[in-house]
Amino acid sequence: MRGALTIRPSSAPLLTAGQPLLRLSRGTINRRIPATTPPPCLRLTTAVAVGSAFQPDEATVPAPLPLPVPPVSKFKIALCQLSVTPEKERNIARARKAIEEAAGRGAQLVLLPEIWNSPFSNDNFPVYAEDIEGVGDAAPSFSMLSEAARSLQITIIGGSIPERSGDRLYNTCCVFGTDGKLLGKHRKIHLFDIDIPGEITFKESNTLTAGEHATIVDTDVGRIGIGICHDIRFPELAILYAARGAHLLCYPGAFNITTGSLLWELMQRARAADNQLFVATCSPARDTGACYVAWGHSTLVGPFGEVIAMAGHEEAIIVEEVDYSLIELRRSSIPLNQQRRGDLYRLVDVHRLNSRGL
Numbered sequence: 001m002r003g004a005l006t007i008r009p010s011s012a013p014l015l016t017a018g019q020p021l022l023r024l025s026r027g028t029i030n031r032r033i034p035a036t037t038p039p040p041c042l043r044l045t046t047a048v049a050v051g052s053a054f055q056p057d058e059a060t061v062p063a064p065l066p067l068p069v070p071p072v073s074k075f076k077i078a079l080c081q082l083s084v085t086p087e088k089e090r091n092i093a094r095a096r097k098a099i100e101e102a103a104g105r106g107a108q109l110v111l112l113p114e115i116w117n118s119p120f121s122n123d124n125f126p127v128y129a130e131d132i133e134g135v136g137d138a139a140p141s142f143s144m145l146s147e148a149a150r151s152l153q154i155t156i157i158g159g160s161i162p163e164r165s166g167d168r169l170y171n172t173c174c175v176f177g178t179d180g181k182l183l184g185k186h187r188k189i190h191l192f193d194i195d196i197p198g199e200i201t202f203k204e205s206n207t208l209t210a211g212e213h214a215t216i217v218d219t220d221v222g223r224i225g226i227g228i229c230h231d232i233r234f235p236e237l238a239i240l241y242a243a244r245g246a247h248l249l250c251y252p253g254a255f256n257i258t259t260g261s262l263l264w265e266l267m268q269r270a271r272a273a274d275n276q277l278f279v280a281t282c283s284p285a286r287d288t289g290a291c292y293v294a295w296g297h298s299t300l301v302g303p304f305g306e307v308i309a310m311a312g313h314e315e316a317i318i319v320e321e322v323d324y325s326l327i328e329l330r331r332s333s334i335p336l337n338q339q340r341r342g343d344l345y346r347l348v349d350v351h352r353l354n355s356r357g358l
């Protein structure tokens with residue numbers, strides 16, 4: 001039966017009228033189902049395409065991987081929204097202290113901001129850059145993160161720092177496992193080149209080179225896709241990570257105050273809702289005297305697009321629970337993965353298609 005739909009009741013619990021749909025961690029109620037909801041038999045049902053022409057598995061090429069069973073079903077994540085100063089050593093010491101505090105509060109995963117060891121400017125990137133493949137004292141920020149992950153036995157997504165590799169500079173995020181080893185390295189793939197007359201002009205491409213790879217890592221707290229700030233504007237990257245089985249997307253980011261107010265929260269919630277997974281972001285704290293003023297508002301978003309926790313714009317450490325069972329719950333309530341129209345559109349994961357690896 002081409003295109004036929006059968007309607008099956010979902011196994012997800014039914015919500016009743018007036019019941020909070022989502023409860024935020026701060027105890028505030030996000031939205032309520034209106035009292036005039038349709039009768040239960042019509043609510044929260046799952047429309048599944050049976051033998052249809054939808055070809056949902058072909059909407060991403062290669063076909064999506066099944067969601068892996070995560071090593072933990074629940075854990076605490078920390079978002080360390082750090083103040084950044086012109087003193088690199090001070091930035092490193094501050095980050096180390098924040099990581100320690102986060103671990104002390106039970107965080108098993110710590111996320112740092114984009115460019116936390118240097119002021120955010122093209123003039124500064126070459127000055128603060130580290131050769132993370134070099135030896136000895138060439139990479140004090142990198143070494144601190146590795147040492148902190150090992151000694152505190154936590155996973156660290158080390159925000160980003162300017163990286164020097166030969167004669168090139170990158171905006172790079174390093175991920176460390178609980179043994180302090182480097183699990184993955186993401187070089188920002190979409191550079192922040194923007195010109196809004198009278199508001200902000202910034203061209204990362206004046207100094208930085210774009211990375212060449214999407215980065216997804218298996219960690220002790222699940223499969224995590226990495227992007228850096230402007231990367232969040234590209235839904236294709238997030239879709240590709242979801243198709244590779246990500247549970248969580250992490251974006252160290254330093255949105256500016258012009259686009260931040262309009263888009264920062266929207267982008268995160270969209271990436272989470274589109275892909276029915278968790279999204280976490282971490283920004284530097286706002287410094288209105290800095291050459292580049294960051295928006296702040298580091299955030300954790302759940303797989304319904306709901307904001308679970310959000311910082312203000314000042315320095316802060318947010319520690320919140322991630323409950324991966326919500327991913328399956330949301331996906332069974334609204335089975336987007338079975339509703340995709342692979343017969344109408346396709347997103348090609350070029351690297352996975354060629355390598356067949358993760």
Ligand SMILES: NC(=O)CCC(=O)C(=O)O
Nearest residue numbers: 192229230254255256259
């Ligand atoms: N650091 C960045 O990539 C900033 C991105 C940003 O502000 C945007 O609007 O995009």
